[in-house]
Amino acid sequence: MNEITRIEVEHLAKLARIYITKEEQKKYSKDLSSVLGYVEKLKRVDTKDVEETSQVTGLENVYREDKITDAWKVDKDKNKNRQKLLSNAAEKQGNYIKVKQILG
8 A cells, every 4th residue: 555645645635725734744644544554454354244234223213204284373373473483583574584685
């Protein structure tokens, strides 16, 4: 495996838009080369009979049935809920929340 050069580290830093010193470039060159060396070792491991897995805890997603609800019926008073919502708005116009235009 080839060692990552300082120039390659400098290029990666530029892509990430971070500034690193010459000393850091040298350190990261060594560190990244070490990581890639370890990945090369992992590539040689025989995993032919190992079952693929994305997690090992046995946890599963819990899904709920989608139901259409009328959010205004929470208090059974549409106007009361609307007024609660509008009272928190920075700007309003009539019964609507006024927001800045985002499309031209």
